Amino acid sequence: MTKITKADVEYVAALAQLSLDEVTKERLVGELSDILSYMDKLNELDTRDIEPMMHVLPMTNVYRDDVVGPSLDRETALMNAPKTDGEYFLVPRILDIE
Amino acid sequence: MARDWSSATGHEIHDALHHGTATASDITQSFLRRIEAVDGKVRAYVDIWKDHALKQAENVDSRLKRGQTIGPLAGVPFAIKDVLCTKHGHTTCCSRILKGYRSPFDATVIERLEQAGVVFLGKVNMDEFAMGSSTENSSVQVTRNPWDLKCVPGGSSGGSAAAVVADECVASLGSDTGGSIRQPAALCGCVGMKPTYGRVSRYGLVAFASSLDQIGPFTKDVEDLALVMNVISGRDERDSTSADIPVPNYSQALRDDISDITVGLPKEYYTDALNPEMRQKIESAVKILEARGAKVIEVSLPHTEYAIAVYYIICTAEASANLARFDGVRYGYRAPKVADVQEMYAKTKTDGYGREVQRRILLGTYVLSSGYYDAYYLKAQKVRALIRKDFEEAFQKCNVIATPTSPTPAFEIGAKTADPLEMYLSDIYTISVNLAGIPGLSVPCGLTQSGLPSGLQLLGKPFDEATLMRVAYAYEKNRGFDIGKPPLT
Amino acid sequence: MQYEAIIGLEVHVELNTQSKVFCRCSTKFDAPPNTNVCPVCLGMPGVLPVLNRAVVESAVAVGLALNCTVSSWSKLDRKNYFYPDLAKNYQISQYDLPLCRHGSLEIEVNGQSKRIGITRAHIEEDTARNVHDIGGGESGVDFNRSGVPLLEIVSEPELRSAQEAYAYLLQLKQILQYLNVSDCNMEEGSLRAEANVSVRPVGSTKFGTKTEVKNIASFSFTQRAIDYEIKRQIQTLEEGGTVRQETRGWDDRSGTTVSQRSKESAHDYRYFPEPDLVPIAMDETWVKRIREALPELPQAKRARFIEQYRLSAYDAGVLTSSKAMADYFESVLKAGAAAKPAANWIMGDLQALLTAAKTEIESCSITPNHLSEMIRLIEDGTISGKIAKHLLVDMFQTGKAPKALVEEKGLVQISDISWLEQVAREVIVANPGPVSDYRAGKEKTFGFLVGQVMKASKGKANPKLVNDILKQQLAK
Numbered sequence A: 001m002t003k004i005t006k007a008d009v010e011y012v013a014a015l016a017q018l019s020l021d022e023v024t025k026e027r028l029v030g031e032l033s034d035i036l037s038y039m040d041k042l043n044e045l046d047t048r049d050i051e052p053m054m055h056v057l058p059m060t061n062v063y064r065d066d067v068v069g070p071s072l073d074r075e076t077a078l079m080n081a082p083k084t085d086g087e088y089f090l091v092p093r094i095l096d097i098e
Numbered sequence B: 001m002a003r004d005w006s007s008a009t010g011h012e013i014h015d016a017l018h019h020g021t022a023t024a025s026d027i028t029q030s031f032l033r034r035i036e037a038v039d040g041k042v043r044a045y046v047d048i049w050k051d052h053a054l055k056q057a058e059n060v061d062s063r064l065k066r067g068q069t070i071g072p073l074a075g076v077p078f079a080i081k082d083v084l085c086t087k088h089g090h091t092t093c094c095s096r097i098l099k100g101y102r103s104p105f106d107a108t109v110i111e112r113l114e115q116a117g118v119v120f121l122g123k124v125n126m127d128e129f130a131m132g133s134s135t136e137n138s139s140v141q142v143t144r145n146p147w148d149l150k151c152v153p154g155g156s157s158g159g160s161a162a163a164v165v166a167d168e169c170v171a172s173l174g175s176d177t178g179g180s181i182r183q184p185a186a187l188c189g190c191v192g193m194k195p196t197y198g199r200v201s202r203y204g205l206v207a208f209a210s211s212l213d214q215i216g217p218f219t220k221d222v223e224d225l226a227l228v229m230n231v232i233s234g235r236d237e238r239d240s241t242s243a244d245i246p247v248p249n250y251s252q253a254l255r256d257d258i259s260d261i262t263v264g265l266p267k268e269y270y271t272d273a274l275n276p277e278m279r280q281k282i283e284s285a286v287k288i289l290e291a292r293g294a295k296v297i298e299v300s301l302p303h304t305e306y307a308i309a310v311y312y313i314i315c316t317a318e319a320s321a322n323l324a325r326f327d328g329v330r331y332g333y334r335a336p337k338v339a340d341v342q343e344m345y346a347k348t349k350t351d352g353y354g355r356e357v358q359r360r361i362l363l364g365t366y367v368l369s370s371g372y373y374d375a376y377y378l379k380a381q382k383v384r385a386l387i388r389k390d391f392e393e394a395f396q397k398c399n400v401i402a403t404p405t406s407p408t409p410a411f412e413i414g415a416k417t418a419d420p421l422e423m424y425l426s427d428i429y430t431i432s433v434n435l436a437g438i439p440g441l442s443v444p445c446g447l448t449q450s451g452l453p454s455g456l457q458l459l460g461k462p463f464d465e466a467t468l469m470r471v472a473y474a475y476e477k478n479r480g481f482d483i484g485k486p487p488l489t
Numbered sequence C: 001m002q003y004e005a006i007i008g009l010e011v012h013v014e015l016n017t018q019s020k021v022f023c024r025c026s027t028k029f030d031a032p033p034n035t036n037v038c039p040v041c042l043g044m045p046g047v048l049p050v051l052n053r054a055v056v057e058s059a060v061a062v063g064l065a066l067n068c069t070v071s072s073w074s075k076l077d078r079k080n081y082f083y084p085d086l087a088k089n090y091q092i093s094q095y096d097l098p099l100c101r102h103g104s105l106e107i108e109v110n111g112q113s114k115r116i117g118i119t120r121a122h123i124e125e126d127t128a129r130n131v132h133d134i135g136g137g138e139s140g141v142d143f144n145r146s147g148v149p150l151l152e153i154v155s156e157p158e159l160r161s162a163q164e165a166y167a168y169l170l171q172l173k174q175i176l177q178y179l180n181v182s183d184c185n186m187e188e189g190s191l192r193a194e195a196n197v198s199v200r201p202v203g204s205t206k207f208g209t210k211t212e213v214k215n216i217a218s219f220s221f222t223q224r225a226i227d228y229e230i231k232r233q234i235q236t237l238e239e240g241g242t243v244r245q246e247t248r249g250w251d252d253r254s255g256t257t258v259s260q261r262s263k264e265s266a267h268d269y270r271y272f273p274e275p276d277l278v279p280i281a282m283d284e285t286w287v288k289r290i291r292e293a294l295p296e297l298p299q300a301k302r303a304r305f306i307e308q309y310r311l312s313a314y315d316a317g318v319l320t321s322s323k324a325m326a327d328y329f330e331s332v333l334k335a336g337a338a339a340k341p342a343a344n345w346i347m348g349d350l351q352a353l354l355t356a357a358k359t360e361i362e363s364c365s366i367t368p369n370h371l372s373e374m375i376r377l378i379e380d381g382t383i384s385g386k387i388a389k390h391l392l393v394d395m396f397q398t399g400k401a402p403k404a405l406v407e408e409k410g411l412v413q414i415s416d417i418s419w420l421e422q423v424a425r426e427v428i429v430a431n432p433g434p435v436s437d438y439r440a441g442k443e444k445t446f447g448f449l450v451g452q453v454m455k456a457s458k459g460k461a462n463p464k465l466v467n468d469i470l471k472q473q474l475a476k
């Protein structure tokens, strides 16, 4: 039984900004189906009354005071940039993808 | 030729420096020579910081010369998993997508160790972004198990474990999201610890799964483990999830007395999946604890069988967001010749990530996507609560839980790469610990017939690393054997 | 057919904290590109966010001012999408447990007041700024704005006209400014509004298809953009068409909204709880402390001004239009002036001077003490009201005290009765015509005669005395 389809893989790949070739897609349909089928194991458990656990630590209210600290100098900020004009990070044309 | 220090422990080195029988520079040289001699076989290091290490060693020596006191880790050579940010050298997570990346800051643990006078020898190999159990997912190289070069060192911190065991450093740092410290420590034969979630600051640890990740040490013995934990533990204001809970002196906690300890053996862990030889190793280790006065009881962790499913939902979901930032805009790899931003993202990510990373990103994206969130992610969070409750209940009855670290000893390179699910299932004994946020360590408990190390895993209550280390220490002192050194040369 | 519009507003406000929401970089506007940045707000590998307490407190203050329920338990979530201005390619925001919920805001349109529901107000981080057309088809990204704290305030779809939407925005801005949590400058982007607009036949209870109108870059565009969109939708329906669910951008030049055709990929933000931040637990004492620190809000202040100072509703409205204005007014009163003249001077001449000089009352060179002193000089007859008008201009320009200026320029009013009697006699003699007209009952010419006396005194004569003396002499 396949848990997910090629269309699912394509949808998720688009969300994750990965471009997959056909062979990879086919392979992933199989692999992800196996893994997701394994995860169905969780359905054996009735969890209706269980609070989901978001944090293992029972911590709340950790804050910082509103005090300005040092920023990076621009040279350091841009140090790893694949492309820059010395002021901005440069990126190729932005099509309206939002 | 000067004495070879490479097999020394941290506390031995400290004694030598303290008594003036060696200099930090000599010791560092000794390790650099050792790396040169064996790393061609082991392939633990991805970046060796020769000059930097010698400079740090000289600093320690000049302190000593001026008659200043030094801390217990001063002049002790360390290796760093490439997942930790360091201002010196590169920080790449052994991924093509971060090739050549230079971090503008040091991770908190690096800062603290540097303050303590540690000498950093360089960065060591790992599964790309810490995703894997064999270090085969590194984009740089495959690290070998020093005991058998055909075998994997475990993972994802395979380089950290192999470097310690091959005497290419005294101690190292790794990260553990689902067993990535304990499993390679077991497979290579050294001590490795995942502290309680929140015990050690994660600032500067490149995130894989934020709610599970912890940094921890690899050492040659428990005494060194305590020394490292003394330095790296404690609240850090840059990590909101680092706990504001006092850090005891772990070295003082190491007493060869466990008569007050009750050891729990979870019945769900001792099943047919456990290799009989491994089972026998654990059983004899438990007997030693019993002989030292510990009470041994059976406990139950009923939701154990769900842990792997829960883990691979939560860790991939978090990873899918954590890894989104590698997009070719601000740092790292950017695919050449792209017409627009969307093409830049797609090509950069597809060329930049290895197969396992892509698989996990897709899985994580899927379990969070519209229509599946409740069935997978939310469900997993609920079962995670059950798994944690299992441990809470078990720890009502015992102080520590003893289990195997890994169901099998090290496997051959390539043996499990074809089936990702099978690889995931090998994390069975380590994963629940991260889900519950509790501390766990692995201590060597002998060699198998084929000469491969095995590990005893000890689990403790949250923030009770001290008890865990005490039990491991008592075991180490009384196990009556030393697994010795791998036959590398 | 008659249609009605259904409008909901989503407002993003940049909070004016000193530092960003998750790191210690400055929030200062207009710094050189990529200078207020650090590893955290650049989304570099290995960084972690730490929440700024002031952001939580400002958000709660706004929530309380908008009559919201403050959640005792709230958390932050990751909202996942890719865009070059989003450092981590997820935005830390709040999803199912926003800090504030179920509030309301009262607006007034055409003298009618109406309560608009507030669905929620939540904390999130601002994105970087893309600078398009930097050359060669590339865009530049400036991360100074990345991580500036934002409060997103979402109204219920209870607004029924562009005018109401405008009133809502102004009222909201006024409250935010009273709380001093934001500059609310739409032009600089510290307040951004998006409108969800749909129309339906009057009497229908079903909602029509809505569009989202973005890119409204100033308060004055709000009304125009929404008005246009309502008309466009009605026209579409009248012509038998259907309204498409889409995002439309307001284009100021053409005065229309333009479809922003986005890729068909649906928004699937994959929200999940932010594991790097712990929950926000608001206990009652904390909320109480924030509530007690709230300033008097515009509505309450308006009511009090009407009640306490006997001002008209209109005057009270103008004087409470900003907290600075209201504070100024009350400082003038505190310095001794009576409410009515103080109100008149502030709303009239002073406001005109401020408008002409394009300054705000906060930076007015006339201190409340000086204005009060000037009003006293009028009341005790030292200067005339007419002189005062000129004096005010001098005070505005020089910042000097009115008494000093009066002395310096010799503006003291002439109250010398014998001199005024002398002048009045001369005026009566010199103007026999008007005098006999007046005596014949043409009261109007009295004003002319007063004017003549004032003119002879170069405007310095005490008008009240002039009146009295002239009446006396004309009666003879």
Ligand SMILES: [Zn+2]
Residues within 6 Å of the ligand: C020, C023, C024, C025, C036, C037, C038, C039, C040, C041, C042, C147
């Ligand atoms: Zn910053």
